[in-house]
Amino acid sequence: MSLEQFKDRNVGTQNYITMDTGKTPEGSMCKFKQVVKRTFKGELFVGLWVTMKAMLKALFANDMHTVKYPFEKLPISPRYRAIHDMLRLLESGNYRCIGCGLCEKICISNCISMDTRYDEEQRKEVSEYTINFGRCIFCGYCAEVCPELAIVHGPRYENAAEQRAGFSLFEDMLTPIDKLNLQQEYDGFGAISPNADENIKKTPLAY
C-alpha cells in the first residue's frame, strides 16, 4: 500500500457502487419469472469469478494485503504523534533545545519537567529534561510551540518498556551523535510549512 492511499481518509471519494436490487415481484407469475431469471443469469458465477480474480491478483500480481507486522511495517503519516524526539543541529551536532521552557509551560498534562543552568561559557544548557509518558497525552503542543524545532514527535510507536522511565530521558530522546546524518526533519505539528519562504514579507519601514 502506498503512502498516498494510506493517507486518503476522505470517505466518499472511493468508488462505492449502489446495488440495483430491482422491484419486489408481485404475484406468483412475477415471482416465478424472477426465479427463472436469477437461475439462468449466472450471477453465482460472477461471484465465483470475483474471488478467483482476487486470488490470482493476490498470488501473481502482488496484491496481498497481509502485513507481517513485526517484520514489515506500514508507513505512518508524517503528522503521526508518537514518542518524542529531541533533534540536534546538523552543523555543530549540539542539541537544538535552548532551554526556553515553553514546552514545559504549555504542556496541558504537566508531564514535561526540565531544569536549566548556565555553563562555564555563560550559555544556557539543559541540565535535566524528562517527559512522564504515563501522563503524556501526545497532544503535540510541545512540538508546535517549540521555536527551534528541537522537540518533535518521532515515528517510534512501539513504546513498551521495562521501566516507567523508558524512552523518557533527554538522552533517550536525543538523536545519537553517530546517527546525526540519519536525522529526519519533522513535517508535523509546528514544522515550517513547505511554502514558508513565499510567506515571508518584508517589514514595512515607513508608515
Added chain:
Amino acid sequence: MEATLVENLPQVTALGVIIKAVIILAVLSALAGFGTFIERKVLAFMQRRLGPMHVGPYGMLQIAADGIKLFTKEDIIPQNANKLIFMIAPIITAATAFIALSAVPVFPDFTVPEFIPLIGGTFVPSIAADINVGILFVLGMMAAGLYGPLLAGMSQANKWGIIGSARTAIQFLSYEVVTGLSILAPIMLVGSLSFVDFNDYQSDGIGSWLIWQQPVAFVLFLIAGFAETNRTPFDLLEHEAEVVSGYATEYSGMRWGMFFIGEYANMITVAIIASVVFLGGYDAEGVLGWLFIIFKIAFFFFLMLWVRASWPHIRPDQLMWFCWKVLMPIALLNILITAIVILV
C-alpha cells in the same frame, strides 16, 4: 478391457484387504488434515491474506501443530450430557466416512514386494470391498454419517447443540432425496450400481463422459453433495455466526477433530463419486489414469473451497424449500426424460 484385467489379477486375500484398509485410514486421515491446511490457504488467498505462514515453510507444518494441539487438549465431557452418546457421536461421523471409502476405488492395485517379511507378495486391491452395489453403499454410509451431528447435538445438554441437531435433521430430510434421484438417471443409463461399470461406460475419451448426457443430474448431484458434506452454501449445522458452533459447541480436542476428519473424508468421497460417475473416472490406463482422477478429485475439492469463499449460505427453511420444491421436481423430470429417451 476391465474384464480381461480382472481375469489376470491375483486372488484378493483377507490380508490384502486389511493392508488396504490401513492404507486408506492412514492416507485419508493425513489428507483430511492436509485438507484443513489447503482450505485455510485457499480461503486466505481469495481474501488477499497469506494464511498460515509461521510453522514450517509456507506454514506447511501447520497440520502437525494442529494435531499436537488437538491431541493434547483436555477432553471435556459436560456435566449434564448423555455421556455414552456424547462420546460415541464423533466416532460415528469419522467411522462412516471411512467405511464409505471402503467401496470407492482409491489408489491403484499393487503387490507388496517379496522382500518385505510377513506381508511380502500380498496383492492389495484398488477397492477394499468391491461390492456390486457400490454407489448405494457409499451414499447410504455417508447418509448414516449424519447421525453423528444429530446425536452429538442432542446429547450435549446445550441449546446451541439442539439447534444444530435440529438443523441436521432438516438438512438430512432435504438433500437425501435429491442425491438419490439425481444419481438415478446415470444409473439407468449405465444399468449398474458398480463404480467399475461406470468407469468402463465412459472409457472412450472426453466425449463419452456422462456429464454431457446428464448435465442436469451432474449439477443436482453437486448441489446435493455440498449439502451432504455440510459445505458452505448449506453449512447450517455449525454455522459460527448463527449458532456458536452448532452440534460441535461442547466438543473439544480429538473428539472435535474426529468430526472434522469425517467431514473432510466425506468431501473427498463426494469428489471421487462425482469424478467417477460424471467425469469419466480413470480415462487412461496405469499411472496416467491415476493422475487424471487425482486431478479431477482435486478440482472438486478446490471447488468446495472456492464456493465457500464466494457464496453466502442460505437459511434452513430456504434449503428445504430449495430441495423439495425446486431440485426434486427437476430431478424427477430428468429421470422421466432419460427414461423416455432410453425407451425410444
